Amino acid sequence: MQSIPIKRSAARFFPDPHRVITKPFLPGEQVFPDGHSRAAGIINRIMEMPEAEVASTLAATWDEFGQRHDDFTNILARGFDNVAHNLETPDDIMPERKLLIGAYFTHEYSIEAAALSNPSMVLAPDQTGLNKGEARFIMSLRAIGEGHISSIEFRSGVVDEVGNIEIDKPKQHAVTGTKRAPIYDKLVFQAKLEELEAMNDITRLCLDPLPMHFTFEELEAAILDLDNQGIDRTIAFQTIKIMHWLASSNYRSSFPPDSELSERVIFPQGPTESHGMEDARFVRFTENDGTVVYYATYTAYDGVKILPQLIETTDFISFRMATLNGKAAQNKGIALFPRKIGDRYAAVSRQDNENNYLMLSDNVRFWTEAERIQIPARPWELIQIGNSGSPLETEAGWLVITHGVGPMRRYTLGAILLDLEDPSRVIGHLREPLLVPNEHERDGYVPNVVYSCGGMIHNDLLVIPYGFSDMGAAVASASVDDVLTALTG
Template identity: 55%
Template sequence: MERLGKTFLFDELDKSIQQAAFDEASAHTRDVPRTLECMHWLAESNYEIHFSPSSEMSERIIFPVSPNESNGIEDARFVRFVEDDGSVIYYATYTAYNGRVILPQLIETTDFLNFHVLTLNGRAVQNKGMALFPRRIDGRYVMLTRQDDEDLFLSFSDNPHFWSDSVLLEEPQQPWEFVKLGNCGSPIETEAGWLVLTHGVGPMRKYCIGAILLDLHDPARVIGRLKEPLLRPEGNEREGYVPNVVYSCGSLVHNGQLILPYGISDTASSIVRIELSELLAALI
């Protein structure tokens, strides 16, 4: 890799990898081909997308670009992130899927014209459904994660691209979430605490949406939770490509109401409005 400068294009990296593979094959060195393959795979997963300023917002669609996304870009969780200096950047975590394995990814943009797509790295990056808090807490980035496909975890980092530390946040407690527990998007900051919408999977793979409340200063401390689902599939919502499911990747507060878009059995979508004060009262 010494052939490359401090900055280089993908084609230059590709040629360097091919040359390194040829050199190592001649030297009969073991394990190097796999390392070079991983380097190429990682490079393909980090790229940029640029849209014309004259384009309409509705025309700016991010399609799969890398082979790791060949079967889909799934469950993007967008968040408006405010840095300590007041500057704003929009992040989105999503799952790249190639039909065999998943790859957790991160989108970054400040203007919704130029998008940087990067790979998430580290021990805490092991599963789907990561969701970033909208600001740093005690100087660190904080992310909702799932490490074991059952429980909800909290991860901390000094760099949004690398995640090593994680702690158990919440385990399934109610029958409607006994199979596994995950998040429904980035936490929302309220005066009462961090509002986290969750999804719980229960008997017959039924997906419901619930809620927990985290301490504002110590988000690893759960200070409230709903015993019953906030939203569950009813009537025609139980029918679809993946039946018996309501699911969301994010919500927002507007005029004192929680605006919650949600998917219905991977077939349709809807929006529900919930009085925020009533929800917080039920959580506390």
């Protein structure tokens, strides 16, 4: 009978409704009978306010909200910039009135008011200043706010040689990144358009003159040049819309270098993820030449459909978001291996809502091959299985934490072991769950659930961060030797 001692850390993470970001607030853009928009009407009323009332209203706004955000002046200035097109001479407006207009078109959003869950954990880039046997980690968390919109938050901490966890106190302030267009790879861009069945004469006219690596501005110029070529824009409308969609779905998001990790919130900024960025699975990936990059796969949700996407970073300050491509890049829960297998990228995934698959590719952004490697076999996982993060390398094989769904839709964590050289071979499978929701974890927004997006191995310890019932997150650990013995015994 399998018996693996599990140690639950005292560290707990719960939603904090006080953690807020700011977002543009744009009232419904209905047009009134006299032709003006609602936003224009609001601005007109602000413009009619006496100077003294402008000053007192702005001061009251500052007193109530200024301490809740870093750089509040720039936040209000951006709010003004969002609606300045409604004014004939915006540059002539006094600074105080500009900021007040910005305040009327800005609102707070509580990023984790609904839930904080589904963490993943990786070794941090900076391992300086630690005691012997300690390791610093970065943990990502899925934060869920109003409208059930998911974003990605971070925490940091230290695990010692016996598995004790110390979490760094998070900053109260939260900031979102600045979105910038990346440099696009022409071959990748074309391949995605072909996958979308959108490569046609219009796209070729736009893309053929572009260099192999082009900017968003160069793409826009090529689209505008369609007019010079006598192309009716109404005919090309749908194709142009798809190219804009694809370009906007691939972007960079950067944070101030002096911001702290726990302040940074990756909030949806692309059209594929407008309703959420779910369940990021981070992995510390080592290239063949020894360089390290951090990848994360996540589920992008636009309110109708889901798509797997990729995050790339080296410093957790600047992030690149990219679409994943190919017929195998589908469903939820793709998790990359931490290195190449035989000079190819590898990932575990779920293609059909029930089983675990292995994917191999020459390009981390394109996946066309998927082979089923595990089906539900134990009573606690008969409904469906999936991975719970990237495979972890041990001398005995690739240790994959899994999740299984059993009676009463209870989610539990399990594990399988894959062959190091041929990870399509499952060489071990736990007979019983590794972690189940206990009495303190089973009740919540989604009851009877424990779920992880990835752990790490430190010394001889398997460290697993996990979410419970969409109410919070915690950390558990077990001896790697105990887990491997149960898998292979």
